Amino acid sequence: MNNFSxxxxxxxVTLDVLLAERNVTRAAERLNLSQPSxxxxxxxxxxxxxxxxxxxxxxxxxxxxxxxxxxxxLREALESLGRAVAPTQPFNPAQATTTWRVAAADYAESxxxxxxxxxxxxxxxxTRLAVVEAVPSRMARQLEQAEIDLFxxxxxxxxxxxxxxxxxxxxxxxxGRAGHPRLKRRPTLAQFCALEHVVVSPGGGGFVGPTDEAxxxxxxxxRVALSVPHFLFMMSVLARTDMVAMLPERLARGAxxxxxxxxxxxxxxxxxxxxxxxxxxxxxxxxWLRERIAASLQVPSEASR
Numbered sequence: 001m002n003n004f005s006x007x008x009x010x011x012x013v014t015l016d017v018l019l020a021e022r023n024v025t026r027a028a029e030r031l032n033l034s035q036p037s038x039x040x041x042x043x044x045x046x047x048x049x050x051x052x053x054x055x056x057x058x059x060x061x062x063x064x065x066x067x068x069x070x071x072x073x074l075r076e077a078l079e080s081l082g083r084a085v086a087p088t089q090p091f092n093p094a095q096a097t098t099t100w101r102v103a104a105a106d107y108a109e110s111x112x113x114x115x116x117x118x119x120x121x122x123x124x125x126x127t128r129l130a131v132v133e134a135v136p137s138r139m140a141r142q143l144e145q146a147e148i149d150l151f152x153x154x155x156x157x158x159x160x161x162x163x164x165x166x167x168x169x170x171x172x173x174x175x176g177r178a179g180h181p182r183l184k185r186r187p188t189l190a191q192f193c194a195l196e197h198v199v200v201s202p203g204g205g206g207f208v209g210p211t212d213e214a215x216x217x218x219x220x221x222x223r224v225a226l227s228v229p230h231f232l233f234m235m236s237v238l239a240r241t242d243m244v245a246m247l248p249e250r251l252a253r254g255a256x257x258x259x260x261x262x263x264x265x266x267x268x269x270x271x272x273x274x275x276x277x278x279x280x281x282x283x284x285x286x287x288w289l290r291e292r293i294a295a296s297l298q299v300p301s302e303a304s305r
Contacts (some may be wrong), residue, residue, distance in 0.1 A: 007048055014041045014127075015053070019071050023060040026116050091284035093124035098285050101148045102120035102252040105202065106231050108170055109150035111250040112167060112272070123292065143277040149286060150293075162275045166292065171269040172211070175252045176244040178259045183244065189220065190262045198226040198234055198243045211246045214267045250293065252265040 014031060049070075054061040063071065067283060073203055085111040104113055109131060109292070120129065130216045132148060140159040142148045150266070151162075176183045177276040182195060199209050207224045215221055226243060228234050231251060237243055239257035244266060252260045274293065291301060 008044075011041055011045055012074060012078065014038060015045050015070070016074055017100070018042060018054060018061075018126045019063060019074070020069060021060075022054065022057075022062065037046060057115050075265070088124060088282075088284060091288045093127070093288060096124050096127050098124075098127045099130060100150075100289055101130045101132060102138070102150040102152065103132050103142065103148045104152045107132045107248060107251055108134065108272070110231070111170075111248065112152055112274075112293065112297065116293045119292055120289075120294055124288075143275065144279070146277070146279060149276065149280060151275045151291065152247070153275055155273045157274060158275055162277060163281055164304070165274045165294065165295065166271045166297070167299055169269055169275055170248045170250060170272050171239050171261050172233050172246045172263065172267045173249045173252050174239060174244060174263040175247045175255070175260045176242070177239050179240060180244070180256055180259055182242075183259050183261050186261050187264055189218075192264045193220055193222045196223050196225040196241075196243045198228060198245045199224055200231055200234055200245075204229050209246070211263075211265075214265055215270060217264070 014027070014033075017027045017030050018024070021030065024038050024042065025035055028035045031038065041092070042054065049066060051066040052064055053067045053070075054163060056061055104261070113129075113131065117129075120127070134151065134153065136153060136157060138151065139151050143151060143162060152167075155164065174183070174187070176195075182191060187195070193215070197211075199207060199211075201207070201209075205227055207227050212222065214222070226237065228237070232249075234245055234247075235251075235255060235258070238245055246263060247260075249260075252258060274290060276286070276290070289303070294301065
């Protein structure tokens, strides 16, 4: 409507009541205004819409064809606006039917989402959780456009401008199959380099990682025989061969069929973070989800940080 900029919201509220009551006096009573004030507003509405809107009838007033067209969309618009400006309601997880979408690689699924899952199902049984593939290049766009609610990623490499909450600091350990003859004790650096290693390359096909960078600083190199895109396949490879891997400790500890020992060199670890966009920051349900995930990992609450 070209005249939208000329309309006072109060005029639309008055029109809604007039269309419902079809009587200026009763409309004035509902609006807690004087009858002359409502008559003045009706005159302004007629000017804005270039239509009489309400005309005298035997009993009260009857709407014009233009007013009939306005009645339903005007009511829906005012109801939507009322919901938009209403005070935010507290989130009730027991009654919520929200579907959350989070992006996580298989490591984050095991280290972050799995510990949180039981609590989410217990406290919010009617909600749903969709875990989608974590593609770092899409992170900022997906969060900004609300395609996903949370993205789990290392702090390093996270786009600026996003809210970030560090969940834990991860370190690397050396892992191989249970009963591996070279992992009965911590290997020497020379023994470590002689072992056949498998690495995870999320982008695919890479044979170099943080361990190789740490070795290069000592003028050494290891034997990387296999590169895989996911930790799940890596774990199967370790359990069934004599290959070894430098694994995140949270993934390796307690894994069935594996033996874990300290590596003979220090490999820098990383911070694992939960990332989200400003548009979701103050949403009560989203805040609850963040708190439940953090609580499952015993991370201090946002309010205490």
